[in-house]
Amino acid sequence: MVKKVIFFEVQGGNDKGPDGYRKDTMPMVNALKQRGQDAEVIFFDVTKQDEIFNYVKDHGIAYVSRINPGNLKHEAEYFTMLRELCAMGVIGMPHPDAMIGYGSKDVLSKLVSTNLVPDDTFAYYTMEAFKAQFPTSLANTERVLKQNRGSTGEGIWRVKLVNPLAKGVTEVPLDAEIKCTEAKDNHVEYWKLGEFMTFCEQYITGANGMLIDMRFLPRITEGEIRLFMLRDKPVHVVHKKPADAEDAFSATLFSGAQYRYDAPEDWEELVQNFLIQLPLVTSLLGNYDLPLIWTADFMLDTNGAGEDCYILGEMNCSCVGFTSALTLAHQVAEEILACIAEQTQILA
Template identity: 35%
Template sequence: MISAGMSCQLIHYTHEEHDKFFDLCKKFDFLIVRCNPGQIKADGGDQGKFDNAMREVRKAGIQAWPSPDVMEKMGAKDALCKVATMNCGLEDTLAYYSEEDFGAGFKKTMAFQPRVIKQNRGSSGEGIWIIKLKGGNYCATFGERSCENDEVLILMEANDNHEEEHTVGEFIEFCVNGCNDKSGTWTSKGVGKYLEGGKAAGGQFVDQRFCPRIVEGELRYNQIGDAVVGIIHKKPKEGGISAVGGAGSIYTYYGPEEPKFKNLTDNFLKIDLPKIMPALDLANEPVPLWWTTDFILASPEGTPTEEEKWIVGEFNCSCVGISKCLAAYCKDDTPNAKFDDIAPEDKEEAKRYGDLMGVKALGIMEANKK
């Protein structure tokens, strides 16, 4: 922002100084919100109170990127259901908001093909499960049969690629009510209870077909507004499925006009992108300033490159990371990571992304003033 010629201040939100924070916000032309879902609650604050105050800021004519509604609806896992009929979607993608719907729907989809279950909350792969029937006894057509409660599942969680075995009944119980005598013993860092609070509080999860070619990696499109600024191919470490940061994944970087992904880029930008915000009930909102779309390869092996189908695995606009800065990411095995650990060439690329965002933001604000 500063490189683009604007004043830019870093201000921290603490729930104890909620009113003071939002009084200060009113002095700015626009705000960039950098906060992951769950962080305010984990700190003892109220996410709903924060979001409602940010909505009032928006009503006062101050742009917020992303606004609470954009962050909520784009980040919600049922966004995958709303784009299911587009080029970037799969039609057998279901969303669950109640225990009854989940029990009936999951038993039917699980009997048909391996699945990916994604909770709506959480981040970095926690509560995203890749699930297979241990017996491998899938039916030939969807709806031909439903699983029984005692059928055994092999589950892998995407946050750390750990594996567990549970029955269908235990998995359903864990997702709905968490760890108890009925759900058995779990080694997951998560606590389940994915429907807690109901739909209004984000209690939901999505059931999507597992695409086995995920082991070849996924594509992350880094986007500033309606422009792709870079593409990252994220390949899981050997034997893994999840390619989240910090899981030993291998990252390969491409420019926004990479020829091997031209078919996906053209279909997404020219055909799907104009439909996405209306499909998510955000027709009056612009696309986020800084956001990503993750794509998974859904075509069978042997499909010609120009005909390959890539589907959306996730939209993210809440607190997007810059992958070139991963060397500065503090985690259990790198507790002392710092900015200077980033290679000089990676710092340059990260700066290029940041500079582009500043130019784009300034252009949007100047257009709004006119």
């Protein structure tokens, strides 16, 4: 029996076309079929989980997850099913734990031993840890706090002291006034530090709750640089320049950022440094195979020698879209076939 590549989707959500599928899913299915590899789409439904599992176990050689976790009510059950499929020999693109490892904001704190992330980057999983460290972080430099959940800049705050600290003070008092700008739309709010930290408890509590605390990089105004990757191959670069406004630091379209699409060759220094680091990144994130389709976002900084360097701000592999360049479906299909060939050879 010739086995299929199964694309997992979920019904509903604002990422679907008129036919009910993501706009970039059927182009991949069709590109595989053109190359002689059968493929189909299955909509995950927790009430049919056992039926879906058995079908894919028997008929699937690999799966490609095209589900945005924000559109999935039963994420834990979905990931459990994917783990079981991988354990049964179905090739995961990506493995669910790779999806979590590469997609969670705390990827930054896990990569501080690379040259991609500053060593004063912290992950907070409890309010106690947040309260113990953040006033000291803020005393040293302007900060950015990032929640793990949410999207389009929601719950990502640039935090700045309104008044400088007295000389020698190494911890910001809880009654100090701070200026907070949210990346969602670059709006500004003023808080007392202690009250703002209490407000941030919503980001830490609950499933997958955490906050990442990293230094603010002023050169974000020059643009965020997104590498669009197919496994270990950079395909294109999106340069995302924030709106030209005093407090603007968000690189989302919603906030008014301007996007430009470049070739990887236009960013050779960034690309080559990242590719050199990939084996270490893979090791630090659990030694899973690289995701099929994923992105890495960088910001410009200046090192101690006064040279340009690039700081990792986020990675994403849950369901990276390419609806603005659907011809990429053919390259994706080639990568899927290459991955199947590699895994089949390893098992043989």
